[in-house]
Amino acid sequence: MKKKEWKKELRQVFEPPAPMRKKEFIRELERPGIGFCGFLMIQAGYIRKWVWFASAFVFFSSLVGAAVFSADMLWWVSAWMPLLALTIVAESGRSENYEMAEMEMATRFSLKSVLLARLGILGVENLLLLCLLLPVGLCNNLFGPIQAGLYMLTPFLLTAFLGLFILRRFRGREAFYLCAGITFVISLMVIFLHDNMPRLYGEERLLWWAVAAAMFGFGTVKQYYQFINRMEDFIWNLS
Amino acid sequence: MAVNIEEEYDKIYRYCYFRLRERELSEDITQETFLRYFASYHHTDSLSMLKCLYTIARNLCVDEYRRAGKKETGHSGGQPLAVSAEEQVLTSLAVRTALSRMEAEEQELLLLRYVNETPLAVIGQIYGISRFAVYRKLLAVKGKFEEELRKEGEF
Numbered sequence: 571m572k573k574k575e576w577k578k579e580l581r582q583v584f585e586p587p588a589p590m591r592k593k594e595f596i597r598e599l600e601r602p603g604i605g606f607c608g609f610l611m612i613q614a615g616y617i618r619k620w621v622w623f624a625s626a627f628v629f630f631s632s633l634v635g636a637a638v639f640s641a642d643m644l645w646w647v648s649a650w651m652p653l654l655a656l657t658i659v660a661e662s663g664r665s666e667n668y669e670m671a672e673m674e675m676a677t678r679f680s681l682k683s684v685l686l687a688r689l690g691i692l693g694v695e696n697l698l699l700l701c702l703l704l705p706v707g708l709c710n711n712l713f714g715p716i717q718a719g720l721y722m723l724t725p726f727l728l729t730a731f732l733g734l735f736i737l738r739r740f741r742g743r744e745a746f747y748l749c750a751g752i753t754f755v756i757s758l759m760v761i762f763l764h765d766n767m768p769r770l771y772g773e774e775r776l777l778w779w780a781v782a783a784a785m786f787g788f789g790t791v792k793q794y795y796q797f798i799n800r801m802e803d804f805i806w807n808l809s
Numbered sequence: 810m811a812v813n814i815e816e817e818y819d820k821i822y823r824y825c826y827f828r829l830r831e832r833e834l835s836e837d838i839t840q841e842t843f844l845r846y847f848a849s850y851h852h853t854d855s856l857s858m859l860k861c862l863y864t865i866a867r868n869l870c871v872d873e874y875r876r877a878g879k880k881e882t883g884h885s886g887g888q889p890l891a892v893s894a895e896e897q898v899l900t901s902l903a904v905r906t907a908l909s910r911m912e913a914e915e916q917e918l919l920l921l922r923y924v925n926e927t928p929l930a931v932i933g934q935i936y937g938i939s940r941f942a943v944y945r946k947l948l949a950v951k952g953k954f955e956e957e958l959r960k961e962g963e964f
Contacts, residue, residue, distance in 0.1 A: 576958060577923050579904040584924045586826035589836050592818055599814070599843060 613687040618664075621657040621692070625699055628654060636709040644707040648721050649760045652729035652753040654699065658692045659733030659749050662797065682798060689794075700726075720779040721771070727786035729756050734793035738800065817859070818843070820925040821866050827920050828870040838873065842866040859927065860934040867935055907957035915950045922947055 628650040635643045662685065700722065707718045733749040740748060763770055821842055825835040842865045850861050908916060921927040921935070929940045929947075936943070 576904060576954075580908070580919060581924050583904055583908060584823060584827060584920050586823050586835065587832050589818070589822050589839070590832075591836060591840070592815070592822075595840050595843075596814055596818060600847065 609683075610687055610691060613684060614691050617661060617688060617691065621661065624653055624657055625695060629699060629702060632703055632706045636706045640710055642711045643709065644711055644713065644718055644721060645761065645764045647703050647707045648725055648764075649757045651722055651726040652756040652760075654696050655726045655729035655733060656749060656753040658689065658696065658730060659737060660746060661688050661692055662734070663737045663745055663749075685798070696726075717773070717776060717779075720776070720783050724779055724783045724786065725756050725760050727783055727790055729753050731786045731789040731793060732756075734790065734797055738793065738797055814843075817862060820927075821862055823925060824863070824920065825866055825870060827917065828867075829873060834873065838866065838869045841869055856928060856930055859931045863921075863927065863931055863935050903958055903961035906961055907954055910957050911950070911954060915953065918947060918950050919954060 628647065632643045632647050632650075635641045635646055700719075703722065704715060704719055707713075707722055708715060711718075713721070729752065732752050736748045736752070737745050739745075769775070818839060822835055822839040825838045825842075826832070829835050829838065842862055845865050846858070846861055850858070908919070911919070918932070921932050922929075929943045932947075933940045933943045938946075
């Protein structure tokens with residue numbers, strides 16, 4: 571007798587009499603679904619640790635700089651803002667970076683809902699961080715809250731806009747490396763402009779900053795919309 | 810990977826029947842297992858769910874032994890598990906005899922791994938041992954079972 575055969579025989583030996591109440595029981599069995607908060611909690615657990623560490627680093631280093639060293643931390647915060655934007659962009663393109671998008675579409679939760687949940691979590695987290703960093707950025711300088719807010723928000727939105735633009739046009743790790751490069755360049759640009767072109771940060775240029783922030787904000791929303799729509803095309807192509 | 814409840818119901822029922830040998834009681838325990846699981850746990854992965862289901866079922870069976878003052882026996886060669894006459898004809902007598910010479914825990918291992926196709930990690934959780942220990946134990950049990958089959962002239 572071969573192994574395959576004794577396994578078959580074993581199955582017959584262990585076979586119990588047919589259950590009598592199986593169908594009714596399964597029909598009436600109330601299986602709890604996952605609530606919205608439960609779903610968000612699960613998704614928050616899948617966000618990579620470096621994303622949380624990056625936020626914590628930006629917050630605590632700014633806080634220490636402003637409170638302990640009495641330094642003007644607005645430029646420090648502003649220079650690190652692109653990194654926060656990169657965390658969102660990197661999370662958005664994670665499935666494609668690892669070429670798992672097609673597989674994730676066949677899972678219990680759709681890729682689109684997973685993506686929206688993670689973007690929502692990171693969006694709220696970054697918004698809270700921005701609100702917390704604004705008072706820190708106002709310490710030890712003469713800028714008002716709107717001015718400081720614009721100097722922080724503009725590099726963030728520019729990175730998010732360009733990152734998503736790249737994510738839509740390139741696939742795999744190539745896209746992530748390009749986004750990381752752009753983040754680095756924008757961060758350096760913030761420091762360079764602050765040190766070498768102080769006129770750009772005068773009150774008379776505030777309107778330009780507001781227009782730039784609005785444009786990049788609009789561009790980011792548009793890119794996100796197209797990025798999510800592309801997911802639907804993916805599903806259509808696969809079906 | 811999603812869990813097929815109907816399929817798991819059959820497997821848990823088979824496991825309970827192996828331990829209790831009473832159709833009604835086994836089905837009651839199977840249903841109680843699922844009710845308790847869904848009342849207390851919300852796993853999204855199949856491995857955690859199976860670990861919980863088998864642990865609950867095993868504990869309920871042990872409670873039942875204690876309540877009725879029974880002793881765990883395992884499968885005996887003289888009393889077939891299957892009731893159908895057709896199955897009795899089809900089932901090799903050698904397999905039954907070999908199985909009856911195995912310990913109750915060894916029979917349970919054979920049932921879990923080769924009939925219910927339970928993952929090693931889940932079996933490890935049931936016995937409170939590592940996957941590697943389960944693997945070694947299974948190798949030994951399989952060897953003994955094949956040896957018994959050989960004695961019966963069937964291997």
